[in-house]
Each structure stands twice: as C-alpha cells, then as structure tokens.
Amino acid sequence: MFDLNSFIAKYVVKRPQSMFLKDIENNHETLNSKIGGKKILVIGGAGSIGSSYIKAILPFKPKTLVVVDINENALAELTRDIRSTRGLYVPDDFVPYPMDFASPTFEKMFRKRGGFDVVANFSAHKHVRSEKDIFSVEALLQNNVLHAKILLDLLEEFPPEEYFCVSTDKAANPVNIMGASKRIMEDVIFSYSDKFPVKTARFANVAFSNGSLPAGFLARISKLQPLSAPSDVRRYFVSPEESGQICMLACMLGKNREIFFPKLEDAQMMTFDTIARELLKEQGFEVLECETDEEAIDKAEQLKNGSKKYPVHFSESNTSGEKPFEEFYTDTEKVDMNRLNALGIIVDKEISDRDRIEKLFSELKEEFEKEETTKNKIVQIIKDYLPNFEHIETGKSLDSKM
Template identity: 65%
Template sequence: MFNLNEFINNNVTKRSKSMFLDDVISHNKELWALIEGKSILVIGGAGSIGSSFIKAILPFHPKSLSIVDTNENALTELTRDLRCTDGIYIPMNYNPYPMDYSSITFQHFFQDHKGFDIVSNFSAHKHVRSEKDIYSIEALLRNNVINANSLLKLLEQFPPQVYFCVSTDKAANPVNIMGASKRIMEDLIFSYSDIFPVRTARFANVAFSNGSLPAGFLARLEKLQPLSAPTDVKRYFVSPEESGQICMLSCMLGANREIFFPKLDEAHMISFDDIARTLLKTRGYEILECKSAKDALRYSKDLSAGGKLYPVYFSCSDTSGEKSFEEFYTEQETRVFDRFKALGVITGKEVPEHKKVEELIDELNNILNNRGTTKDDVIKLISDYLPNFKHIETGKSLDGKM
C-alpha cells in the first residue's frame, strides 16, 4: 500500500525524521512555557502549512484554539482529522470558523474575543500562477498585502504577545509578484514591531502540499491522466510535518523582527520531473516520455485498459516568474547559524518607516482601483519600492500548461 509520508521521507526530503525534531526536543521546556494555557488564533489554518502548525502546537496544551479559513470543506476535514487522531490534545475551547479574515464578520469575532495571545497568519496566495493578469494580481496583492495590513491595524486594538506570518524563499531577490508581495509583507509586519512582537520564516516548497505540482501528480494518477513537469527547475522541499515545526519554532522562539530559514544547501534540491519519475516507479509503472502534451494525452488512453506504460511530458520551464534555483537570504542580510541545529536566523533587519509602507499600500490600493491599470503598472510600482525586484516576464503562464 502506498504511504505518502514514507514516499516523501525516502524520495523527496530524503530524511528519515524531521530535520527540526532535535530543535523541538532541545527547546521542549521553553515551548511548554510559551504555549501552554495560551489563547491561539490561526488564520488560514485549514491549508497544508497552517494545519501542520496546529498539529505541532497542540501537544503543548494551549488553552484555546480558534481557526479561521475561507475553505469550509478543508476546515471540516481538519476537524475530523484532529478528532480521529488518537492521543492528540484538543482544548475544550476549540473553534473552527469558515470566514474571510478581511471580512466584517472576522472583525466582530476578533473584537468580541478582545484579541488572542498568539496570532499566526497562513492566509496567502502562494503560487506563481496567481499573477497571469491584472485580476489575479489584484487578488494576490489584496490578500498578501492590503488585507494583511487591515489585519495588523485590527491587532493594534488588542496587541498579541506574538504575531507570526509565514513568508517564502521567493521573497529573497524576488523575480515574481508573489515573491515581491511577501517581501513587502515582511516590511509591513516589521513596521508594526514596536506595537507587538513580530517574526516570520522563509522556507521551501512543502512536499505534496495542497495545490502543488507533486500533489497534482497524485490527482493525475487517480484519474489516469498524463504527468507533466519542468526538467530545469530545482526546489528545496520540506515535509508537511517539518513545515509546521519550522513555523512553531519561529513563532515561539524567535525574537522580535527575526526571519527564520531552514539550513538546507544545494545538495538538498530536487527537480519536479525526478519526483514524478520516482513516484511512477514506486506505483509500478514504466515511463513513456512523450515529445508533446498532445502525445501524452493520446497515449494516456491506454491506461484505462490496464497499461503499465505511463505517458509523461517533461520540458524546460518557459513561464513568467520562475527561478531555476531558490535562496533563503540575500548577501546583504545578516545571518546567525549557531542558535539552532537546523534553523538559521536573519537578524538586524532595518525596521522600515511605518509611514513609507503605508504610502506604498495606499498607492497599491489606488492603482488597483483604477480599471485602466496594467500588470506593467503594478510591476513598476513594486520595482520603485523594491530596487532588487527583477521580474521575469515571458508572456506565458502556468495556466497554459498541463
């Protein structure tokens, strides 16, 4: 029987145990002291990373856990999963809410609760495919920046002991709007750091997370559809368990204004086509490499008759915003490597002037409200704010691929 967690450990991360386990164990007493008896709000908690964060913190017995997510079905399944997991601690005050964190309903909820001790925000557009035109760009920037700012203004009313918001490795020297939006998000939360402590983490792809290409491989296999993947794009991967642990460690053990990242080097990178090849072999298939997507679709018809030759279409990446490699920090950023076994920390980041960040968000809001705004207008505004933003534009989107 196929076990996804075993496949990830053996073939993707190539680690038999979590790379952060030793850090969790060595800081166990601190984690208990910082989490036990606390009220915790997790926004975007039904997603891959948010739900893994929840599973990481529950063993330390928080007093209450409120989870907000727009995906009602995923929120329901998370609750079922937790309730059906033997031995897991669930506080008596456990409340999942299907709502948008930028809604008036959420404002009422937060104000009536008079805030929370720990607030973690995992709600974000995370995919490069989310920037193909002005509408997708607007949705991305409103979620990742504009609505995030509204949340922080709300937190000012009842400041938390800790605010954590997950970033991305794509925020280091960004080449796409998604990465740039998360880099702006870092400045945004830091601009509130005199009001309440903030911290974040940049890390890699979560193996087989919701909506990811590897998760798509599983869906294609279930439907006997061909697999497609780039051959020239290598990425760092962490397991779902590791994604929750890095966020917990960053949230609870970080100092104000710190950015955490996993200690991974180039040897840990793997390409998507390699994952696809290994997955097919593990599932008992031989690989038929096709010269086009059309050929792969044609040969996939044989699978329904029980064929074991699986059609794939592997090609070089040619879509906008794709780096052939990833990085967790820039050369200008100060890094500390000796505080944790598996985590590095970016420290000493300049705290951006709150007024300057607010002005950028106002400008973003204004041009997005202008119906004549183009993608180039948005890129120019972001480039003026982030001089190291070098957008890669090819005129092609991932939505045009299998």
Template identity: 65%
Template sequence: MFDLDKFISSYVIHRNTSMFLHDMDVNNQELTQRIRGKRVLVIGGAGSIGSSYIRVLLRYEPSELVVVDTNENALAELIRDIRSGGGIKIPNIFKTYPTDFNSTVFCKMFRAYEGFDIIANFSAHKHVRSEKDIFSVESLIQNNILHAKKLLDILAECPPEVYFCVSTDKAANPVNIMGASKRVMEDLIFSYSDKFSVKTARFANVAFSNGSLPASFLSRIQKLQPLSGPMDIRRYFVSPIESGEICVLACILGRNREIFFPKLDKVQMMSFDKIAEDLLHTLGFNVCYCDSEAEAIAMSKSLKQNSKDYPVYFSKSDTSGEKKFEEFVTNTEQTDLSRFASLGVIVNKSIPDKKSINNLINKLDTTFRKEETTKAEIVSILKEYLPNFSHIETGKSLDNKM
C-alpha cells in the first residue's frame, strides 16, 4: 500500500521528523497556557492548511472550536477524520458551518457567539492560475482583499486576542496578482493591529495539498492519465503537519505585526518533474518522456493494457506570473533569526497608512463596478500601491496546459 506521508518524508522534504518539532517541544508549556480553555474560530478550516492547523491546535485543549468553510463535503470529512482518529481531545463545543465568511449568515453567527479568543483565517485564493482573465482576477481580489476588509471590520466589533491569516512567499517581491494581493493583505491586517493583535506567515508549498500539482499527480495516476509539469521551477516544501505547526507557532507565539517564515535553505528546493519521477518509480512505473502533450495522451492509452511505461511531458514554464525562484524576505525587511530554531520572523513592521489602503480598496471596488474592466487596469492599480510589483505577463495561463 502506498504511504503518502512516507513518500513526502523520503522524496520531497527529506526529513523523517517535523522541522518544527524542537520549537513545538520547547514552547509546549506556553502554547498550552495560551490555548487551553480558549474559544477558537477557524475560517477556511476544511482545506489542507486549515485542517492541519486544527489538528495541531487540538493538542492544547481549546474549550470551543467553530469551523467555517464553503466546502460542505470537506467539512463533513474533517469532522469524520477528527472523531475517528483517536488520541485527540475534542472540545465539548465543536461546530462547523458551511458558509462564506462574507455572508450574512456568518455575521449572524459571529455576533451570536459574541466573538472568539483566537481567530485564524485560511480562506484565500492561492493559485497563480487565478489570474487567467478579469473574472478570475476579480474573484481573487474580492476574496483576498475586499472581503477580507469586511471581515476585519466585523471582528473589530468583538476584538479577538489574536487574529492570524496565511500569506505566501509570493508576497515578497511579487510577480503575479495572487502574490500582490497577499502583500496588500499583509498591510490590510496590520492596519487593524491597533484594535487587536495580528500575525501572519509566508508559506512554502505544502506537499500534496489540495489543488496542488503534486496532488494532481495522484489523481492522474488513478485515472491512468499522463503527468505533466514544469522542469525549470524549483520550490520550497513543507509537509501537511508542518504547515499546521507553522501556523500555530506564528498565531500563538508571534507578536503583533510579525510575519513568520520557515528557515529553509535553497538546496532543499525541489522541482516538480523530480517529484513526479520519484512518485512513478515508487509506484513501480518506468518513466517514459514525451515531446508533447498529444504524444503523452496517446501513449497513456497503453496503460489500460497494464503497461509499466508511464508517459510524462515536462516543459519549460511560459505562463503569466510564474516566478522562477522563491523568497520569503525582501532586502528592506528586518528579521529575527534567533528566536526560533526553525522559523525566522520579520519584525518591526510599522502600522501601514490606513488612508492609502482605503484609497486602494476604494479604487479596486470602483473599478470592478464598471461594466468593462481589464486585467491590465488591475495590475496598474496594484503597481501604484506596490511599486516593486513586477508583473510577469506572457498571455498564457496554466489552464491552457494539462
């Protein structure tokens, strides 16, 4: 039987234990003191990172846990998984609501609960492919920025002790709209830091997370379809449980207006084609390299005759917004690399200018209300606010590829 966790440890992250184990152990008592008995709200908690955060958080016995997510099926599976796993103390109050955090239902629920002590938000558009056209761009901006502001305004009615949400490595010197939206999101949440404590984390890729390219490899193999991916893109990876540990450490131990990031060395980067090759070899296949998508699709038909030659098509990246390398920190940001063994912290971030942020949000909202808006207009507006936003536009989208 294929063991995905073992594969991730052996071939993707190249470590048998969590890189955050030491920091979790050293800070166990403080984490327990700050979480035990607390009322917790997790938004987007049925996704890969949100559910991992919940599993880690439950080690420290919060008194209440409310989870909100738009994916009703994933919420049902989250409940089944937690209740079936054993060894986890489940709070007496553990409820899930399949709704959008921008909905009227969410507002009613939040006010009925009279707020929460700890709030973590994992609801976001996270894919670069979300900038294929103006409609996908608007959906991304609405979720990551405009609706996020409405959420913060609601939270200010009953301020939490802690508010945490996830950023991305792509927010450092962004080249795509998703990364730029997350960079704006950082300023947006920090602008509320005079009302409640806010923290975030710039992430590496979570290995085999929902919707990721490695996860799609498993789906393609299950359906006997060819694998494809870029051969010139290298990324940092953490395991699913490590993603939850990063968030708990940042959320609970971070100070106001701090950004956490994993201490990963460039030699630890992995390429997607190498992951695909190792996965196929582990499953007993021979990798058969093709020169085009059409050739790979044609060859995949032989798999139905129990062939062990598995077709793959790897190519150079040529789509909009694709950064060739990853970075967590810009050269203008101050870091504390001594506080944690496995995590760096971006410190001394000032409260952003609220007038500038509100002007940006008003401009985006006004532009989206027009009958016709272009992707180029949105890029231009974001560049006004983020002078270092160097958008990469090739006219091609990941949706045009296998």
C-alpha cells in the first residue's frame, strides 16, 4: 500500500526523520512555557502549513485553540483529522471558524475573546500562477498585503505575546508578484514590531502540499491522466511535518523582527520531473515520455486498458515569474547560522517605515480603482518600492499548460 509520508522521506527530502527534532528537543522547556496554557489563534489553519503547525503545537497543551479559515471543507477535515489522531492533545476550548479574517464577523469574535496570546497567520495566495491578469493580481495583493494591515491594526489594540506570519523563499530577490507581495508583507508586519513581537519564515516548498504540483501528480494518477512538469526548475523541499515545526520554532523561539529559514544546501534541491519519475516507479508504472501535452493526453487513453506505460510531458519552463532556483536571503541581509541546529536566521532587520508603506498602499488602492489599470502598472508600482524586484514576464501563465 502506497504511503505518502514514506515516499517523501525516501525520495523527496531524503531524510528518515525531521531535520528539526534536535532543535525541538533542545528547546522543549522554552516551547512548553510559550505554548502551554496559552490562548492561540491560527488563521488559515486548514491549509497544509497551518494544519501542520497546529499538530506541532498541540503536544505542548495550549489552553485555547481557535482556527479560522475560509475553506469550510478543509476546516472540517482538519477537525476530523486531529480528533482521530491517537494520543494527540486537543484543548477543551477548540473552535474552528469558517470565516474571513478581514471580515467584521472575525473582528467581533476576536474582540469578544479579548485577543490571544499567540497569533499565527497562514492565510495567503502562495502560487506563482496567481498573477494571470490584473484581477488575479489584485486578489493576491489584497490577501497577502492589504488585508494584513486590517489584522495588524486589530492586534495593535490587543497585543499578542507572539505574532507569526509565513513568508516564502521567493521573497528573496523576487521575480514574481507573489514573491514580491510576501517581501512587502515582511515590511508591513515589521512596521508593527514596536507594538508587539513579530517573526516570519521564508519557506522551501512543502512536499505534496495542497495545490502543489506533486499533489497534482497524485490527483492525475488517480484519474489516469498524464503528468506534466518542468525539467529545469530546481526547488528546496521540506516535509509537511517539518513545515509546521519550522513555524512553531520561528514563532516561539524567534526574537522580534527575525526571519527564519531551513538550512538546506544546493545539493538538496530537486526538480519536479525527478519527483514524478520516482512517484510513477513507486506506483508500478514505466515512464512514457511525450513531446507535447496533446500527445500525452492521447496516450493516457491506453491506461484505461491496463497499460503500465504512463505518459508524461517534461519540458523547460517558459511561464512568467519562474526562477530556475531558490534562495532564502540576499547579500545585504545579516544571517545567524549558529543559534539553531537546522534553522538559519536573518537578524538585525529594522522597523519598517510606516509612511513609506502607507504610500505604497495608497498607490495600489488608487490604481486598482481605475477601470483601465494593467498588470504592468502594478509591477511598476512594486518595483518603485522594491528596487531589487526583477519581474520575469513571458506572457504565458501556468494555467495555459497541463
């Protein structure tokens, strides 16, 4: 029987156990004091990273766990999952809410509870494909940047002991709007760091996370559809379990205005076609390489007749916003590689200039109100704010490919 966690450990991250176990063991007492008996709010908690964060903190026995997510079905599955996991502690005050964190309803709930000791925000547009056109770009920036201010203004009234918001490796020298939005988000949360402690983490790809290409491989195989993947895009990967542990360690052990990232080396980068090949082999198939999406789709019909030759189309990337490799920090950022065993930390970040951020927000809102605004205009506004934003535009979106 196929075991996804075993496959990830063997073929993707190539580690038999979490790379963060030593850091958790070494800091167990601190983690217990930061989590045990505390009121914790997790926004976007039904997603891959948010749910893994919840599973990481529950053994330390928080008093309250409130989970907010707009995905009602995923929230229901999260609740079933944690209630069905043998030995997993669940506090009496556990409430999953299907609601938007930027809504008046959320604010009412938050105020009624008098705030929280720990707030972790995982709500985000996380895919490069989210920048198809001006409408998708606006939705991305609203969620990742503009709505963040609504939450932070509320937290300013009810300062938490810890605030964590997930970033991305694509925020370092960004080449796509998603990565740039997360880099701006870092500035936004740091602009509130004189009011309460804020921390974040730049992530590797989470293997087989919801909506990811590897998760798509499993969906395609279940439907006997062909696989497609870039052959030249190299990415860092962590397991779902590790993703939650990164966030827990950053949130609870981090100092104000610090950015955490996993200590991964270039040799640990993987290409998506390599993962697809290993997955098909593990499922008992032989890879059948095709020249086009259309050829792969046609040959997939043979799978319905029991063929063990699985059609794939692997090709070089030609879509907007794709870096050939990833990086966690820039040459201008100061890094501490010694404090923790498996996590590096970007330190000495300054409190961001709120006036400059407010100016950016005003420019974005004004531009979005225009009927004839364009994606290129938004890119220029972001470039004016982030001089190192080098947008890769090819005119082709991932949504145009299989």
